[in-house]
Amino acid sequence: MSTAALYKEFQRLAGQENVFSDASDLLTYSYDAALLPSQPPGLAVRPTSLEALGRVIRLCNQEGLPLTVRGAGTNLSGGTIPAHEGVVVVTTALNRIVEINQEDLYAVVEPGVINARLFAAAQKQGLFYPPDPGSMAVSTLGGNVAENSGGLRGLKYGVTRDYVMGMSFFDTDGQLIKTGSRTVKCATAYNLAGLMVGSEGTLGVFAQIILKLIPPPAASRALLATFDRVQAASETVSAIIAARIVPATLEFLDNFTIRTVEDFSGAGLPTEAAALLLIEVDGHPAQVAEEAQKVQEICRAQGATQVRPAADAAEKERIWTARRAAIPALARLKPSVVLEDATVPRSKVPELVRFITDLARRYDLTIGTFGHAGDGNLHPTIVFDKRDAAQEKRVHQAVEELFDKALALGGTLSGEHGLGLSKTRFLAKEVGEATIAWSRRLKKAMDPKGILNPGKIVGS
Amino acid sequence: MGGITQLARLLGELDEQLITCMRCGFCQSVCPLYGETGREADVARGKLALLDGLAHELLSDPHGVQERLERCLLCGSCAANCPSGVKVLDIFLKARAILSGYLGLPPAKKLLFRQLLARPALFNKLMSLAPRFEGLLTKPVDSLLDTSCARFTSPLGQRHFKRLARVPLHRLEPPRSTPAGASGLRVAFFAGCLIDKLYPGVGRAALKALEHHGVGVEMPAQEACCGIPALSAGDTATFSKLLGHNLARLDPAKFDYMVTACATCASTIHKLWPLMCGSLAPQAQERAKALAAKTRDVSQFLVEAGLVPGQAPAPAPDAKPLTYHDPCHLKKSLGVATQPRRLMAANPAWRLQEMIESDWCCGLGGSFSLEHYDLSQQIGGHKLEHITASGAVAVATGCPACMLQISDQLSQAGRHVAVKHYLEIYAETL
Numbered sequence: 001m002s003t004a005a006l007y008k009e010f011q012r013l014a015g016q017e018n019v020f021s022d023a024s025d026l027l028t029y030s031y032d033a034a035l036l037p038s039q040p041p042g043l044a045v046r047p048t049s050l051e052a053l054g055r056v057i058r059l060c061n062q063e064g065l066p067l068t069v070r071g072a073g074t075n076l077s078g079g080t081i082p083a084h085e086g087v088v089v090v091t092t093a094l095n096r097i098v099e100i101n102q103e104d105l106y107a108v109v110e111p112g113v114i115n116a117r118l119f120a121a122a123q124k125q126g127l128f129y130p131p132d133p134g135s136m137a138v139s140t141l142g143g144n145v146a147e148n149s150g151g152l153r154g155l156k157y158g159v160t161r162d163y164v165m166g167m168s169f170f171d172t173d174g175q176l177i178k179t180g181s182r183t184v185k186c187a188t189a190y191n192l193a194g195l196m197v198g199s200e201g202t203l204g205v206f207a208q209i210i211l212k213l214i215p216p217p218a219a220s221r222a223l224l225a226t227f228d229r230v231q232a233a234s235e236t237v238s239a240i241i242a243a244r245i246v247p248a249t250l251e252f253l254d255n256f257t258i259r260t261v262e263d264f265s266g267a268g269l270p271t272e273a274a275a276l277l278l279i280e281v282d283g284h285p286a287q288v289a290e291e292a293q294k295v296q297e298i299c300r301a302q303g304a305t306q307v308r309p310a311a312d313a314a315e316k317e318r319i320w321t322a323r324r325a326a327i328p329a330l331a332r333l334k335p336s337v338v339l340e341d342a343t344v345p346r347s348k349v350p351e352l353v354r355f356i357t358d359l360a361r362r363y364d365l366t367i368g369t370f371g372h373a374g375d376g377n378l379h380p381t382i383v384f385d386k387r388d389a390a391q392e393k394r395v396h397q398a399v400e401e402l403f404d405k406a407l408a409l410g411g412t413l414s415g416e417h418g419l420g421l422s423k424t425r426f427l428a429k430e431v432g433e434a435t436i437a438w439s440r441r442l443k444k445a446m447d448p449k450g451i452l453n454p455g456k457i458v459g460s
Numbered sequence: 461m462g463g464i465t466q467l468a469r470l471l472g473e474l475d476e477q478l479i480t481c482m483r484c485g486f487c488q489s490v491c492p493l494y495g496e497t498g499r500e501a502d503v504a505r506g507k508l509a510l511l512d513g514l515a516h517e518l519l520s521d522p523h524g525v526q527e528r529l530e531r532c533l534l535c536g537s538c539a540a541n542c543p544s545g546v547k548v549l550d551i552f553l554k555a556r557a558i559l560s561g562y563l564g565l566p567p568a569k570k571l572l573f574r575q576l577l578a579r580p581a582l583f584n585k586l587m588s589l590a591p592r593f594e595g596l597l598t599k600p601v602d603s604l605l606d607t608s609c610a611r612f613t614s615p616l617g618q619r620h621f622k623r624l625a626r627v628p629l630h631r632l633e634p635p636r637s638t639p640a641g642a643s644g645l646r647v648a649f650f651a652g653c654l655i656d657k658l659y660p661g662v663g664r665a666a667l668k669a670l671e672h673h674g675v676g677v678e679m680p681a682q683e684a685c686c687g688i689p690a691l692s693a694g695d696t697a698t699f700s701k702l703l704g705h706n707l708a709r710l711d712p713a714k715f716d717y718m719v720t721a722c723a724t725c726a727s728t729i730h731k732l733w734p735l736m737c738g739s740l741a742p743q744a745q746e747r748a749k750a751l752a753a754k755t756r757d758v759s760q761f762l763v764e765a766g767l768v769p770g771q772a773p774a775p776a777p778d779a780k781p782l783t784y785h786d787p788c789h790l791k792k793s794l795g796v797a798t799q800p801r802r803l804m805a806a807n808p809a810w811r812l813q814e815m816i817e818s819d820w821c822c823g824l825g826g827s828f829s830l831e832h833y834d835l836s837q838q839i840g841g842h843k844l845e846h847i848t849a850s851g852a853v854a855v856a857t858g859c860p861a862c863m864l865q866i867s868d869q870l871s872q873a874g875r876h877v878a879v880k881h882y883l884e885i886y887a888e889t890l
Contacts, residue, residue: 031483
């Protein structure tokens with residue numbers, strides 16, 4: 001089909017006002033939050049119904065057009081950049097919460113529903129959807145599932161993967177494939193939902209997703225512990241877990257991040273501290289009281305110079321405001337930001353932090369490190385100016401060394417951002433060539449023409 | 461018109477600001493327009509990418525970029541919530557000026573701004589004649605809201621617009637220069653076009669409050685528009701002319717503060733006069749900056765100066781429920797949100813009943829509403845629902861432009877909720 005004929009056909013399938021072909025519109029679908037070059041698609045389509053979505057996919061496959069699904073475009077690894085041009089399919093109009101079931105504790109959503117909207121809708125009915133990626137105010141659940149997004153609550157509540165009970169998705173012919181169910185147990189057929197989580201749009205396109213909801217904790221308490229040695233902060237993390245306490249969140253801030261946040265927000269953080277731990281325990285009120293007490297004792301025993309429990313909601317809010325300010329505060333130092341998510345077993349956090357400090361010195365870079373210490377998923381954040389080519393090159397080299405180190409420590413390339421375009425070439429280091437070859441055969445079987453988000457995860 | 465490379469060079473001056481956007485996309489969660497359309501070109505990140513694309517010659521369609529750049533309410537919700545602190549509005553206004561300079565101003569806007577708005581005497585004269593003819597073309601629809609709609613098919617569509625004041629403020633309250641009273645303070649009162657021509661009652665309430673608190677008032681003759689319509693359209697020539705006109709009439713040495721009861725005027729003077737006065741003579745620039753530094757919303761001034769009693773009386777048993785809409789130009793631009801509430805709390809005849817999302821934009825966005833009435837209405841629809849859900853019999857706000865939009869919404873929906881300025885509520889007690 002000619003380009004003009006294709007354009008007409010997409011308009012017929014998705015509605016005239018939902019197909020974009022102007023250079024200006026296409027440029028706005030050429031990027032996400034990853035620091036990678038823009039690549040505009042040939043066309044962008046925003047279906048307003050699942051039927052239209054299926055038909056669009058089928059047409060792309062018939063014509064052999066690469067198809068990249070895009071939700072809010074907040075991806076940090078380039079997963080929504082249409083590397084091979086083709087068609088960007090925007091899911092923001094597929095945003096219906098189909099069902100919230102109070103008796104069976106699940107929700108059924110379309111892929112374009114924003115995470116925070118489901119959280120709020122569940123909360124309104126006295127239920128809880130725990131996965132809380134940093135982008136939750138804007139990112140879509142389709143994107144969260146495709147990237148297996150994590151968040152602050154990962155340590156106790158798990159990540160997106162742990163809440164996907166089932167789904168329906170379109171194959172490349174636009175046929176609806178069903179997997180999983182609305183039941184707690186399901187041993188029927190292949191666990192395709194497990195395969196689809198984290199598949200970054202390379203194996204199919206989500207239609208409806210069934211997500212588990214849970215009762216919210218009745219109480220919670222937050223506290224802030226100050227350390228003059230990173231090692232002590234990190235050993236505290238292990239000691240808390242060893243005491244059989246699993247906090248809802250266990251966040252780490254290094255000295256550089258502490259100072260930057262303090263300059264930015266004046267929250268009253270101890271700027272001389274080597275590290276801070278922000279800890280929140282939740283559950284039954286009696287359990288919370290007991291665990292908060294124990295956590296304080298452990299912090300002191302491990303050498304915390306100060307332990308400050310939040311006396312009330314306002315103080316708790318202040319503690320978390322300091323954590324939330326980490327990215328904005330660091331981002332304002334320099335124009336460009338690389339937010340890394342290489343992850344290590346939590347016992348290796350001190351070694352990784354030491355390594356990053358050294359890395360910043362060796363490459364003459366500004367790196368603030370903070371993140372989810374409880375699950376070994378730190379976010380070394382490099383701030384620089386991408387207009388300085390030499391500096392950008394050093395950033396890439398430093399990141400590569402960071403990956404090697406994380407792998408050497410028994411960790412993984414990505415904790416929660418996915419491989420996208422930016423980490424694909426390092427995959428062999430972690431899983432080996434055989435795994436990549438097997439994955440490519442799998443993809444070939446599900447997507448014979450290779451139209452689904454080509455170039456991502458296993459390359460092209 | 462030069463080549464696209466010349467345009468790229470002009471936009472290059474924005475590079476230092478454009479580069480600070482890290483493309484996180486968080487602006488999506490607060491953009492009223494994106495909330496309706498879900499299109500990336502409608503949110504700040506998309507527009508910043510387009511400007512970056514033009515500046516780096518990834519794009520060669522300035523018309524396309526201009527068209528998308530103008531689909532924006534300039535409400536500033538994105539800038540107020542940006543993790544990187546990108547100065548979105550500064551960038552957009554400068555870019556609109558550059559693009560309008562490069563592509564030329566549309567003839568209708570040129571006529572309106574240069575032949576009418578830039579000539580305050582003529583503008584006042586024409587507007588004072590208008591109410592006499594208003595009845596021929598329009599018919600009243602809601603006496604509580606004082607709205608009317610077109611009698612015949614009209615370019616204004618199905619709008620229910622606030623009727624023009626029979627007598628504008630500058631005739632009701634002539635120019636003056638009164639000495640400081642008990643407060644020991646003197647302020648210049650900047651009325652603004654909408655208060656002068658549509659809502660003189662709000663201006664009178666402001667003057668009543670200032671007088672009550674013993675504040676001396678400076679009101680120059682023939683004040684001109686603050687310039688925001690021209691700036692929004694990228695017409696810096698008209699803006700400079702209006703600014704020059706106002707600067708000649710306002711000497712900052714003569715008063716302690718300059719106050720307005722219009723959120724948009726306050727925000728424009730405080731933030732945009734210093735930002736966009738670069739083409740004026742150095743002395744005029746100094747004066748613009750001095751005036752900007754002295755400019756406050758009336759509530760902000762009264763509270764800062766310690767003139768409002770700290771302890772609010774308890775609402776009377778039969779107090780009527782009142783809700784409040786936070787204008788974008790007060791809350792997001794100037795950080796003024798508690799002060800108007802304090803003034804309203806001083807009136808025991810009303811009980812404040814907060815609506816949800818009181819700071820979600822009303823959807824007017826000045827000329828945005830003229831060019832994209834359907835979207836403006838869609839966004840305003842949420843405000844309408846939130847006002848209704850609050851159960852209030854009146855809605856107050858701090859901006860005559862928001863009052864216009866909210867009146868249109870309520871009138872069309874046939875909801876009998878009165879629209880007031882917070883100063884009108886406050887002045888009832890004086």
